Amino acid sequence: MGLFDKLAGWLGLKKKEVNVLCLGLDNSGKTTIINQLKPSNAQAQDIVPTIGFSIEKFKTSRDSLSFTVFDMSGQGRYRNLWEHYYKEGQAIIFVIDSSDKLRMVVAKEELDTLFSHPDIKHRRIPILFFANKMDLKEALSSVKVSQLLCLENIKDKPWHICASNAIKGEGLQEGVDWLQDQIRTMRT
Amino acid sequence: MIKKFDKKDEESGSGSNPFQHLEKSAVLQEARIFNETPINPRRCLHILTKIIYLLNQGEHFGTTEATEAFFAMTRLFQSNDQTLRRMCYLTIKEMANISEDVIIVTSSLTKDMTGKEDVYRGPAIRALCRITDTTMLQGIERYMKQAIVDKVPSVSSSALVSSLHMVKMSYDVVKRWVNEAQEAASSDNIMVQYHALGLLYHLRKNDRLAVSKMLNKFTKSGLKSPFAYCMLIRIASKLLEESEGGHDSPLFDFIESCLRNKHEMVVYEAASAIVHMPNCTARELAPAVSVLQLFCSSPKAALRYAAVRTLNKVAMKHPSAVTACNLDLENLITDSNRSIATLAITTLLKTGSESSVDRLMKQISSFVSEISDEFKVVVVQAISALCQKYPRKHSVMMNFLSNMLRDDGGFDYKRAIVDCIISIIEENPESKETGLAHLCEFIEDCEHTVLATKILHLLGKEGPRTPSPSKYIRFIFNRVVLESEAVRAAAVSALAKFGAQNDDLLPSVLVLMHRCMMDSDDEVRDRATFYMNVLQQKQKALNAAYIFNGLSVSVPGLEKSLHQYTLDPAEKPFDMKSVPLATQPITEQKTEIAPVATSKLPEKMAPSRQDIYQEQLSGIPEFQGLGPLFKSSDPVQLTEAETEYVVRCVKHTFAGHLVFQFDCTNTLNDQLLQRVMVQMEPSEAYEVMRYVPAANLPYSQPGSCYTLVRLPEDDPTAVSCTFSCTMKYLVRDCDPNTGEPDDDGYDDEYVLEDLEVTVADHIQKVLKPNFGAAWEEVGDDFEKEETFALSSVRTLDEAVNNIISFLGMQPCERSDKVPENKNSHVLFLGGVFRGGHDVLVRARLALADGVTMQVTVRSTDENAVDVILASVG
8 A cells, every 4th residue: 555545545535445354254145245245236147156256346335445355265275375365354254164173173273274274364454254154053153163263362463253144134234344444444 | 548558559569460579478467457356357358369369379377376367268258248248267277287276267157058058058168078087077977968968069069079078088978978969869959960970880889780870860761961871971981891791782872862862062972982882883984973073063162173173083093984084184184263274184194195295294394384383293193193194194294394304392292202303214215314314413403312313323223224324424423522421422323333243344433532532521432432443443243242232231239239239249240240231111112003102211220120129039048149120021910810819920030039928908908918928839840839828918018929940950951840830828807997807817818820831931121222233142052943833823913922922032133024915034132131131133034835844043052942942842
């Protein structure tokens, strides 16, 4: 971000753009969440497993922030490609399938790898966790999820967890609002 | 900041090519701005262009740097700039094979290809198919099927063409899209229909029945697209050619009906298909030719060119049909397009009558300097064909050719002319003197070493036999003074031949030779010294052996034998007879139509087929100690072409043994053959000594097994024998898909056709350039003569061909050509009998009621003489 851009941002002349990485294991609901956040006329009807990544854009209704989301593929063999995009991520959305207790450790492992990556380690970037699929019977509560992932150990980055149901869109707005606030405080 | 950069870019880009001095590392450095937000489409576009430019210039990108640039580029998918996005597609396609993890863009591309923006969809499909491998194809199959039947033509075409590319790597998946392709084939768009037809054909091309069914369907229903029609015509003519069916089939009717199509392209394609068909009758040809004739007067240059080019190609095959167009072709001679004019004239030369030759030659010479070298070669080829047709016109041609020789031109052009003159000289004894004179003049100022040596060789061969050989000496000796080493050496050899043949010139030649011995080059000095000594002996036999008829052994074989000899020095001197003989070069068997084309042999000394066999056989321990390979026959088919197992046999002759090499191919994909061997039952006293089986013969991988046979020692004249052959093997059934064989198999056998060994297998062809000298050299110690009546033969030509193919010997002195309207002819044959004995045959033929033949055989070995006479009788 050049000085000129910052100035424009202050004066509110320019629309603020934010690059967000959307990470998480496969079948956790990343693409579905992003799809829900898009304006209803641009939403896709059927969601298929992402191969590689896809770029989506949407604006928040409350405020003039424009999100560019890198929706990464969660499948095992593509996870090592995430790191190519760490550098320009200004915020991270990490999605967890809260009904999948078995792979909670896998998610934790990926999270640890993420935090130890040099491009992320020393940056204070906000991380939003969605404990997704809360509508399912066997789903864990967001508190339980944060315990399993040892989120309390994250000291140097602002983070927030909220339970969500991406299919209905419940809980998403709360999370995005938090993210917006964080980004704004970081900017100023 | 941005502005400053832009300015710099423009400055560096001044001049004719803004990308001229690009540095790969600098460009990759610049590519970092892809990571910046917001994206500047204009600058990114410029950098992508630079990257693609570098890639297309052949610049090598390492995997790491390519991958880095590729991932940086993927961020540009954020931008909605249309030009930038399409540039991204191009970059993806270019980098698909050099970068890693290109599949990262799969979802982005599938999004674009299913999106609303039509501009993106086609290119996205093409890019996607480039980065998709077999394992990923299943994932995008659904989208591909949808795209094929999409109503937007560009999307559908892209999907079809991409599918065509993917047929190569995953045939089975693409085959499932046949229904969609079928639907696309009924599209209204001409391109979509063409591409759909192409895909359908390529999916079925291995299945002749399916192809003909498809043709049937489309020829009945009719198509909109002229491109598709052209394709159908090509498929149909290919099918016709393969089936070799008569021309009354519906396929031919279809092609014929296309002559009345409203699109010129289709009409031309149909006409061209018909005239190129083998064995077409005049009646079938007529409509096609008249269509081409019509095109000759078309206002469109492309049509005129197409028509005259097609006529030119088939002029020799169907002269009478093309003659019908002569009037139109005459008009084209003055066409402003020189390519059309040249083709028209050469066509006329091929078909025209003898009387028009002079006029046409004059016409060509008026603009021959204006056309390119390739077309000049076409002209020379036409002239060369013409010389064969009208030998009496040789003086006109010769003048014309010598004029052309004086003009500027490249190597290919000059070589074509020289070859043409040489072939005229060989065809036409009367033209020899003029031809040689022109060639002499040419080498006075010739920059091509290859041509100069070739002409000097010819002068040495032909010069001494002309009435006044002395006039060539000056030209040859000039070369010794003026030229490069290779030419000087060739000139020395040529001089020696004059000295050997003309006794009155010998003293002068010796003087010149003496001067050559002071040359600065080793090779030239060596040759001069050698010839000097040979000539001073004044012995005919020496001259014949060392000056006229050079070595007849194969050079790689000689090299190998000498190497072997030095490794293992023995008391006895090196024996030339142990060296395998050279198989005859193809140049001697000139084809009738295009003598120029035959000269396009590789100039390098490639190891011959026989040298390769020798190498292979010496690697098999069972065949050690058989001595050098004497001769390998051409492969003989022992099965029909389309049977379960295809077997061909190559007969290898050694001094006292025969080795039969059976090249077997298993065409059953559900069988693995093991321990394959061919059992042979000889009819004569031949003894089968050993079988070398092929261990494994999997589906469609050729394998070889061998049989070693000893020739009867007590009766050296028993040269012909018939073997009945049976292939024996162990069959193991296997899974056609995986090739995994069952554990146990069963023995089986397969009866092959009988194999004949004839006298030709015992004689190697050797060309004696000077037959008379060789004849004297061998002498009459073992001469035998006998007279035969060939009652079944009607013409001298037939008799000559029969004798040559039966004895398998090399005709010398061009005696295989029987002059027309002659009742008698003398045929000279040269060869070497198994064991290394020279054999020469002189056959005097006289045509009476049948053909009477008096055969005289000379050899250095009595057995060889007996064998030949016995086998002829």
